[in-house]
Amino acid sequence: MATAKIMDYDAAIELFEPVLGFEVHVELNTQTKMFSDAPNPAARGNVPHEPNTTITPVDLGLPGSLPVVNEQAISYSISLGLALGCSIAPSSRFARKNYFYPDLAKNYQISQFDEPIAFEGMVEVELASGKTFQIEIERAHMEEDAGKLTHIGGATGRIQGAEYSLVDYNRAGVPLVEIVTKMIIGAEADAPELAKAYVSAIRDIVVSLGISEAKMERGNLRCDANISLRSRADVAFARASGAPLPLGTRTETKNVNSLRSAERAIRYEIQRQAAILYDGGTIIQETRHWHEDTGVTSAGRPKSDADDYRYFPEPDLLPVEPSLELIESLRAALPExxxxxxxxxxxxxxxxxxxxxxxxxxxxxxxxxxxxxxxxxxxxxxxxxxxxxxxxxxxxxxxxxxxxxxxxxxxxxxxxxxxxxxxxxxxxxxxxxxxxxxxxxxxxxxxGLAVVSDDTALIAAIDEALASQPDVLEKIREGKLQAAGAVIGAVMKALGGSADAARVRELVLERANA
Amino acid sequence: MNSSGSLIRLSASALSAKLSSGDISSVEVTQAHLDRIAAVDGDLHAFLHVSANALDTAARVDASRRAGAALGPLAGMPIAIKDVLCTIDMPSTAGSKILEGWIPPYDATPVALVRRAGLIPLGKTNMDEFAMGSSTEHSAYGPTKNPWDFSRIPGGSGGGSAAAVSSFEAPLALGSDTGGSIRQPAAVTGSVGVKPTYGGVSRYGAIALASSLDQVGPVARTVLDVALLHDVIGGHDPRDSTSLRDEWPSFAEAAHVGARAESLKGLRIGVVKELDSPGFQPGVSQRFHEALEVLTAYGAEIVEVSAPHFEYSIAAYYVILPAEASSNLAKFDSVRFGLRVNPPGGGTVEDVMAATREAGFGPEVKRRIILGTYALSAGYYDAYYGSAQKVRTLIQRDFAAAFDIVDVLVSPAAPTTAFRFGEKIADPLAMYLNDVTTIPANLAGVPAMSLPIGLAPEDGLPVGFQIMAPARADARLYTLGATLERLLEDAWGHTLLSQAPELKVAI
Incomplete structure (x- = not known):
């Protein structure tokens, strides 16, 4: 793939202000899937299965099959919402997100749209410098994962150029919580480290709750990083003229599968976008794929705010209405x-x-x-x-x-x-x-490693050492206590280290003052 | 007529008595119905598939009866199953080419329940494709005929189940009702059908049309038979989140109450003004009002009630249904099951999906998918789907207000008797309007029954009477239905279906 032009990072930050936003998907480690009783491949201790073996008619979207909500997943989602400082909706609803894709068995994803289970939270993250940021959480909502496509025949393993694709529905229906931040402004040069620290904070939280295996390399925790730049000159002009602050066009970087990647991917996108903007170009609103090996992002599919998923309330499921008792008992059980x-x-x-x-x-x-x-x-x-x-x-x-x-x-x-x-x-x-x-x-x-604590053996060794260094006692009496060091060293050596140096020192001083 | 010929004329409850007394065997009853199917279904076309296992299953039930097993009242009874319901041993196509030959890896819950109760599935009955229609003319496998007049429709979408029951191919059948697909076919074939309270019968394994409206229900020739079948298929199913957790009373018992007690005394029956339209077929209105007079004569109080928002029900229904259907039918994409059509010269998976759906769906299905996709589109959602849901709430309030003053509501079950093939096929709107009487119950989730009340004088075809009850009060349908059925049959001296013409029998 062609290497994009990038700008020096410090120069980029000098000219542009980065604006961030994160969508973190957390696979819950419930025993069964979100809407079926198939074993959950993301459950604790689960190992990868043969393709299409952890599936039921529900996961395949067979005609007549119906989803049933996993109550454990609801509890986990509430706990996560609470840990993120969110309010828990007394009533939230599942909705259908309609789009055709072969990894999506029903050609709609059951997700939550305008009524998420948790909303309006705050996560504190700390950078290595000790500086802290308050990241505002917009929402945390429940949804089901899709299956996995493997493209065969292309040179790159990607869909372009592939002859055919294999579908594995094992992952279809794995319970997910998607955590969406509000726009993050003010990270400035710390933006890449903040990305890493934020994902790390989310990982710490789900690990402390025990609700996800949280292994990024296995996709238990996945981060989509939104980033846009706005020119500092434009911001200054808007401030001066009282106009609303401008926002740049954003990209959404996917496939960020490690903490290190989160940091590198943000840094790279800032440098890439800065180079384009500096040259008078425009940023295309699109998803971008992070490549761990080469350390660059490449263009995915165009993404528009006008994508029409024809959301509507999922008629096969009732609203989720957790009792106050449940919410409060989960709150009481939250780890620190x-x-x-x-x-x-x-x-x-x-x-x-x-x-x-x-x-x-x-x-x-x-x-x-x-x-x-x-x-x-x-x-x-x-x-x-x-x-x-x-x-x-x-x-x-x-x-x-x-x-x-x-x-x-x-x-x-x-x-x-x-x-x-x-x-x-x-x-x-x-x-x-x-x-x-x-x-x-x-x-x-x-x-036989115990310290020699028998004073007789120590005194014998001390006498021997003093005999070879007769001036030491005199020096100690004159107040030159550091002179004891030479004797202590000799005693320790003689006893192969198995002596308590402090005790030896005490005994040497006693001898001098006797 | 030979003995097997007389067996098929018996009601399920009468057959049940003979089976439990040992007068007849399930194999004999099943064979009699298979013979009937073989004799008449070539022309009638109620069945899409006839089971090869029916006699074996019947023999097993007979054996367990001989062994002294405690069996339910419908054990050994043949039953026809609408093709919308998944059956592990028979193709389940929902009347569509896109599922031709598809055999599900599981039984729908109502099917599993009838099997557990010892009933004998005879086969799968014809229907409008994906239950979209009121005539079976939209079946991808050709229409079913009305046993009363082969030039007329048997109703839809469940025309196959209604025709099977009314032509004595089966004493019982399962149907599904999204906007009247059990009740309207029952009305135009002179049979009895019930759409239970939404959530009263599991939808698991019923190939979804519109999830918030679909309800599986029983079809038979008598109110008691329908009640017996409802007792078998009803109840909570953990695999259907919208299934109610209620303990249900015995509906057969409710039917017995109606058939023996003076159940009409003090009963307040509401006639829905908006569903007693002067625009209905005169013979339909005439029989409806005669039935009201019978009920009045035996002590019921008839009250006219208004449901002012019912006039918007068809408009709301034809937004909600296509919207949900457009999403429910998205899974038919050739990737995991069903038809696959490769476009000439190959193509991407999107090309294959498009070619499959183009070839596999009929015109009415495509029409509704397009309608629904449009109604859910960004910018139109509030105006269409949002408004339709508001209308739905208003209709539910109309029902609630009416049930504050009356025990049940009644209306003609359909505005006309069976219309002729082709009469409305070119005019989808006219076809949709035929469901004006049945749709409100689906929008509100309340239970409703259609039972025959006579033949329209002008065409000699059956007229259906609809009873609607508050949600969860399905038992009222059976008590009133059984009472009215008894009073009418006493007055006529025969059942309505005994007046149906003899069908030509294939040699």
């Missing part, structure tokens, strides 16, 4: 909002901004929280997880949490704090724990 939780933990742990951001970026919040709950100090927990454990995980390309349980990390940290282990010994114990040799106490026992 991820953003609120982060703030709470940061204060409770007393971490600096940088320390806390490290923990968040490393995805170790839960591990540290559980380690602290198991008795470790926050500082020790952070030190172990972001230090030695992260290093070992990184070395073997695995997730830190897969190496060791928070309970064992807490035990290890306690042994160090009690003086039973030195840091160096503790690292050996950790290796043993990771190697499956048992709990830290068991590893200490079996490897």
């Amino acid at each position: 909002a991820p953003a609120v939780r982060r703030r709470r933990l940061k204060n409770a742990w007393g971490f600096s901004d940088l320390e806390f951001q490290d923990v968040v970026n490393a995805g170790l919040l839960v591990e540290i929280e559980e380690t602290v709950a198991a008795g470790a100090s926050p500082a020790q927990a952070r030190k172990w997880w972001t230090g030695e454990i992260a290093r070992l995980a990184n070395a073997s390309s695995v997730d830190p949490s897969s190496l060791v349980s928070p309970k064992y990390v807490a035990e290890l940290a306690l042994l160090v704090e009690l003086g039973s282990l030195t840091d160096r010994l503790a690292r050996q114990v950790l290796e043993g724990v990771i190697a499956g040799e048992g709990s830290p106490a068991e590893v200490v026992e079996s490897r």
Whole structure:
């Protein structure tokens, strides 16, 4: 595909103001589909099925078949709406969105149109710099997913040039919630990072609710990013003349399947659109496909505000009218909002901004929280997880949490704090724990790694060290306490590290003052 | 006439007594009806498909009866099934070429229920394509004839079920009624049909025309038989979200009440002024008013009530129905089932869909898809679909106001007796107007019955009487219907259908 001309990012932001909007589709992990009793391929623990095996007459849209709403999906959608700070509609309705496409079995999608189940919410997102944005949510509505087309015979695997296409209806009817933001203005140069942070915030929320597997690479969470640019000169002119602020023509970028893609795709679209506008061109209102491999977007189908889906209320379904009791019980059961939780933990742990951001970026919040709950100090927990454990995980390309349980990390940290282990010994114990040799106490026992706490052995070693450095005691008595370091080092060396340096120091000082 | 010839003339309730006493077997009853179909259906064309399994099924019911199994009152009884209902063992085409030969992988819920009750499906009956029509002339497989006069229509869309019952091919039949497709065919063939309360019978497996109007219902020759069948097919179905969760009373019991007690005393019967039109066929109006006199004579109070918005019902109906149908029929695209037509030289999937729909749908179906697509289009939605829904609300209020003062509403079931083939086919609007009496009940979701009240003097053809009751009060139809049926038959000394001409029998 031809590479589009792009403008330097900083130059683009200098000339143009980006305006964003996101549509995030969340596949719910209910046991069955939105409107049928077929197994839901997006359910927890489900693996990909053979094509067209998780389907019923309803999913195929066979004549005479009728949809029945999955009540679990309703509850999940309400919980999600509440977690997004939305109001829950006392009565919402499904509607038919009519268009012909072979992956859409009935040639209409059952969705919600003018009466979504949740509306008017707010999500707080935080950038790496610590800057926060309030993203306004317009609505969250329920709908069914479509099937999947595989185009055969073309060079690119896309529909253009294909000889024929295969349809797999396994995904048809998977329950979706589509979360639509209001227009996001003011992100400025942070727009790409904001995109990533927003999708990440949504992911955190659905994970904390347990309502979606939320794996972007598997399509559990999909982001369509709307972006338009408006020239700063035009904005300034409109402000000065009191005219309404202009809005540029937007594109909708699809196939954004990772957090990193969200950031890159927005950045690329800003650069692409800026180059076109700078050259006096016009932006075509269209969907664009993000290509992870090449890092560019390509034109999809033209999209017009006048697309006519002939929406009308779905006559096969009754309005969704959740009881107040249900809504309130779901509200009461909501987990703490991820953003609120982060703030709470940061204060409770007393971490600096940088320390806390490290923990968040490393995805170790839960591990540290559980380690602290198991008795470790926050500082020790952070030190172990972001230090030695992260290093070992990184070395073997695995997730830190897969190496060791928070309970064992807490035990290890306690042994160090009690003086039973030195840091160096503790690292050996950790290796043993990771190697499956048992709990830290068991590893200490079996490897014989306990700190030498018998003063007699220490005093013998100290005497030996002092004998070879006779001037040390004199220096200490003169107040040069740092001179003790040389003796401590020699003692530690002599005992192979299995000594408590603090205790050695105490004993050396006692000797000098005796 | 031989013994099998007399068996077919019996009502289902009479056959039921003989079956349970062991006088006759289900195999004999089923064979008698298959013989009748073989003898007359070549000309009549009520059936699109005759089951190859009927005798085997009948033998199984006989065996379980001999084994002492507790069987329902209709066990062993043959039944004809409108082709709009999915049947796992027979093609289900809804009268359309686009579904020619399609055998569904499941039974419609009402079909499953009649099978569970031990009834014997005889076959699938003819209908206007996708139930769009009032004459069966829009069937892709050719029209069904009216057993009273082969030059006339049997009504529609369920002309096949009504003709099968009134020509003694089957004692019972299933129909579906979106704007009168059970009641108008019953009226013009001298049979009895009921459109239950919306949600009273599951729609699962009924190939949808207009989802908010469609209702499956029973067809037979007597009010009691219709009630017995309604008892079998009614009730909540978790697979139909619009199905009601009510506990329903026995409709057969309601019919028995009408047939034996002085049920008319104190009954307030409303005559809908707007449906007692001077424009109706004189013989229809005459028989209707004679029936009212009979009811008055036996103690009912006749009250004229007005339903001022009924005059807009056809206009609203012909927006709502095509709108829903245009969406419901979108699935017929050749991708997953049914007809596939490849355009010459091949083409894209859109080309194949278009060629299939062009070849597979008849002109009335295309007309309504275009009407409905237009009515739902951006910019027209409020003016058409939105307004029609408002009219629907007003019609529901008319019913509610009327039922505040009367127990039931009555009218002629159709403005005319059976019209001749071709008479209205070129004038869709004239065809649509034939449903003026039946459509309001569908728009409001209330139950309604048509039963025969005599022959129009000018043409000697059956006239139907419509009873409408409040939603969920279907039992009132059966009590009043059975009473009126008994009073009229007592006065005549015979059933109406016994007056139907003998059909020519194929050798």
